[in-house]
Amino acid sequence: MIALLLRDLRLATRAGGGFGLGLGFFLILCALIPFGTGPDTDVLASIAPGILWVGALLACLLSLDRIFALDFEDGSLDLIATSPIPLECAVIAKAAAHWLTSGLPLIVAAPLFGVLLQMPAAANGWLVLSLLIGTPALSLLGAFGAALTVGLRRGGLLLSLLVLPLYVPTLIFGAEATRRGAAGMDASTPLVFLAAITLLTVALIPFAAAAAIRINLR
Amino acid sequence: MSIWEYANPVKFMRLSGAILPWVAAGAAICTVAGLVWGVLTPPDYRQGASVKIMFLHVPAAMMAINIWLMMLVASLIWLIRRHHVSALAAKAAAPIGAVMTVIALVTGAAWGQPTWGTWWEWDPRLTSFLVLFLFYIGYIALWEAVEDPDSAADLTGILCLVGSVFALISRYAAMFWSQGIHQGSSLSVAPGERMSAVYRYPLYLTMLGFFLLFLTLVLIRTRTEIRLRRTAALQAREARQ
Numbered sequence: 001m002i003a004l005l006l007r008d009l010r011l012a013t014r015a016g017g018g019f020g021l022g023l024g025f026f027l028i029l030c031a032l033i034p035f036g037t038g039p040d041t042d043v044l045a046s047i048a049p050g051i052l053w054v055g056a057l058l059a060c061l062l063s064l065d066r067i068f069a070l071d072f073e074d075g076s077l078d079l080i081a082t083s084p085i086p087l088e089c090a091v092i093a094k095a096a097a098h099w100l101t102s103g104l105p106l107i108v109a110a111p112l113f114g115v116l117l118q119m120p121a122a123a124n125g126w127l128v129l130s131l132l133i134g135t136p137a138l139s140l141l142g143a144f145g146a147a148l149t150v151g152l153r154r155g156g157l158l159l160s161l162l163v164l165p166l167y168v169p170t171l172i173f174g175a176e177a178t179r180r181g182a183a184g185m186d187a188s189t190p191l192v193f194l195a196a197i198t199l200l201t202v203a204l205i206p207f208a209a210a211a212a213i214r215i216n217l218r
Numbered sequence: 219m220s221i222w223e224y225a226n227p228v229k230f231m232r233l234s235g236a237i238l239p240w241v242a243a244g245a246a247i248c249t250v251a252g253l254v255w256g257v258l259t260p261p262d263y264r265q266g267a268s269v270k271i272m273f274l275h276v277p278a279a280m281m282a283i284n285i286w287l288m289m290l291v292a293s294l295i296w297l298i299r300r301h302h303v304s305a306l307a308a309k310a311a312a313p314i315g316a317v318m319t320v321i322a323l324v325t326g327a328a329w330g331q332p333t334w335g336t337w338w339e340w341d342p343r344l345t346s347f348l349v350l351f352l353f354y355i356g357y358i359a360l361w362e363a364v365e366d367p368d369s370a371a372d373l374t375g376i377l378c379l380v381g382s383v384f385a386l387i388s389r390y391a392a393m394f395w396s397q398g399i400h401q402g403s404s405l406s407v408a409p410g411e412r413m414s415a416v417y418r419y420p421l422y423l424t425m426l427g428f429f430l431l432f433l434t435l436v437l438i439r440t441r442t443e444i445r446l447r448r449t450a451a452l453q454a455r456e457a458r459q
Contacts, residue, residue, distance in 0.1 A: 144380065148360065148373050158356075158363050162377065165352040166384045169391040176395060193394065197387065208380050215372040 001085055001093045008097030012066075022059040022102045023109055029055040030113040041118050048119035049127065049178035055113070056106045056131060057138060057167055061160055063102045064142040067094050068150040068213065077150070081217055087210040092202075095136075095143040103135035119182060126181025130194060134174040137198040140205045141166045147212035169197050225301035227444050234437045242434045248427030255420040269417070271329040276421060277428035279322035282350065285315035285432065289357075290382050293375035303440065305371035306447070308378065309361055310439030314432055316354035323347055342392040343400040349388045353381045367447070 033051050037043055071077040080090050110131055111124040119127070145163035149155030173194040180187040224230045256273030292308035295301055326344065327337045338344065360377055364370035413421075 148377060149363070151369070152363050155363070158359055161352075161359055162356045165349055165356060165388075166380070168349055169384065169387040172388075172391040172395045190394070193391070200383075200387075204383070205380070208376050212373055212376055215369050215376075218369065 001089050004080070004085075004090060004093040005097050008094055009100060011070075012097065012101040022062050023105050025062055026055050026059040026106055026109065027113065029058065030116050033117065044118040045120060045182075048114060048117035049123060049182055050175045051117055052110050052114060052119070052127060053131075053171055053175040053178065056103075056110060056135065057171060059106055060102055060135065060138045060142060061163065063098065064146050064163065065149070065156050065159055067098050067143050067146040069146070069155070072150045072216070077213070078217060081213065087213060088206040091143055091147070091206045091209045091213070092140075095139045095206075098143065099136050099139040103131075103139055107131045107135065122184060123178055123182035126187050126191075127178045130174045130177040130181075130187075130191060133191060133194050133198055134170050137170050137201040138167060140201045140209075141170075144205050144209040144212065147209040147216070150213065151216040170194065173197065222299075222301070225299070225303055227303055230303050231441060231444060234441055238434065238437050238441075241430055241437065245427055245430035245434045248423055249431055250427075252420050252424030252427045256417075256424060259416055259420060265333055268329055268332045271325050272417070273420060273424045275322060275325040275329060277425045278318045278325065279347070280425060281428050281432050282315055282318040282322050282347070285311050285318060286350065286353070286382070286385070289315065289378055293378040296371055297375045297379075302371075302447070303444070305375070306443040307436060307440045308374070309371070310443055311432075311436050312354060312358050312361070314435050314439070316351060316358065318428075318432075319347060319351040319354060323351070340396050341400045342389070342396055345392045345396070346385070346389040349392075350385055353385055357381065 030051065033047075034044060037047070068077060071080065081087055083090075107128055110127055114124060114127060142163055145159045145166070148162060149159045152158065173190045177187040177190040177194060180190065224233060253273055256270055259270065261267045262269035289308045289311050292304045292311070296305040296308065323344070326347075330339065331337050357374055357377055360374050361370055364373055
């Protein structure tokens with residue numbers, strides 16, 4: 001499992017493209033929003049938590065189809081499926097690799113982009129904490145979507161159609177926690193719900209994703 | 219004599235062909251009579267004539283949710299017992315459910331404009347219906363995208379299971395996220411909360427009508443799917459010879 005995780009990390013960092021791409025997309029999105037809404041500080045400050053969460057979610061979405069598609073094409077997914085470790089564990093390892101390469105950089109960069117969007121400094125801690133709790137769920141749900149569409153030739157658009165509705169609860173609680181943090185309120189309630197959704201995802205999704213991969217490899 | 223006998227496509231075709239005209243006639247009578255009766259009800263003392271939208275809105279919303287539940291049950295039967303008719307019924311039901319969701323959303327907007335003063339409000343009920351519609355769209359798109367019919371049935375079945383869990387979570391997350399203006403339960407039978415009999419009976423009739431309408435459409439569509447499957451099998455046999 002560790003070997004698989006390290007292999008995916010090496011592939012993501014050395015092959016280029018995947019690592020910085022999501023981050024660049026996130027930056028461009030945060031830079032484009034003020035052009036759309038106008039540079040008014042109050043407006044930006046009030047929507048910044050939501051924009052940062054939606055931006056992180058979309059940036060996460062960009063690299064999802066890489067989770068299984070390349071391995072499916074060159075046949076390594078068959079080898080992983082027949083290897084001694086259960087496919088469910090392989091799913092967790094691959095989702096963890098996706099989280100480390102796309103989720104973690106976003107979390108580190110988010111407070112920085114928050115400055116661009118005039119987010120109150122008080123919200124930074126809550127933003128990082130909520131992203132830290134919520135993004136693993138995004139990676140796992142994305143792995144499920146990628147597993148469903150791995151056998152399709154043009155699965156990219158379908159993947160986002162399948163995955164985005166599944167992201168709704170995570171987005172609601174994550175953005176709500178950051179918003180409450182920005183307003184100086186106690187944000188622990190939405191954070192607890194966010195953690196509950198992430199734990200539920202960790203418990204259930206590997207089985208669903210592994211079942212989908214088995215069907216696609218049949 | 220068990221219900222599983224109808225998992226056999228031949229028996230299913232015979233039974234569904236026999237009951238289809240009756241179900242269709244019942245759907246036509248109940249829906250038309252219920253809607254006409256609904257239009258003839260007196261205007262509400264606060265909402266005026268706009269209350270009559272209820273006779274389309276409530277049955278459509280009810281069916282939109284129940285069709286997803288029916289798809290969930292059909293997917294479970296397919297995943298556990300591998301009955302093809304069950305998978306095809308789930309496939310046949312999805313577009314009907316999506317249309318019912320659209321009817322509920324559009325009639326709701328038309329009702330909300332005069333009573334709430336807005337076409338759309340980010341109310342938990344409205345939001346979760348929009349999310350349900352997105353789930354229907356994803357489900358239908360996955361059926362269309364996968365070529366092998368058995369894989370498509372398996373993958374959409376898994377999507378339906380996971381989607382059900384997350385649609386339910388979205389419903390409660392939306393309640394946490396926003397205060398609603400949509401009223402709570404409309405069909406309560408508790409005395410005092412229950413709606414006047416003038417509106418209640420035509421509403422029950424249209425609800426029955428919409429259920430029979432769904433049954434008619436899903437039977438027709440499932441029969442079409444079975445015939446398509448047979449045609450494909452015949453063509454494959456032809457090509458082999």
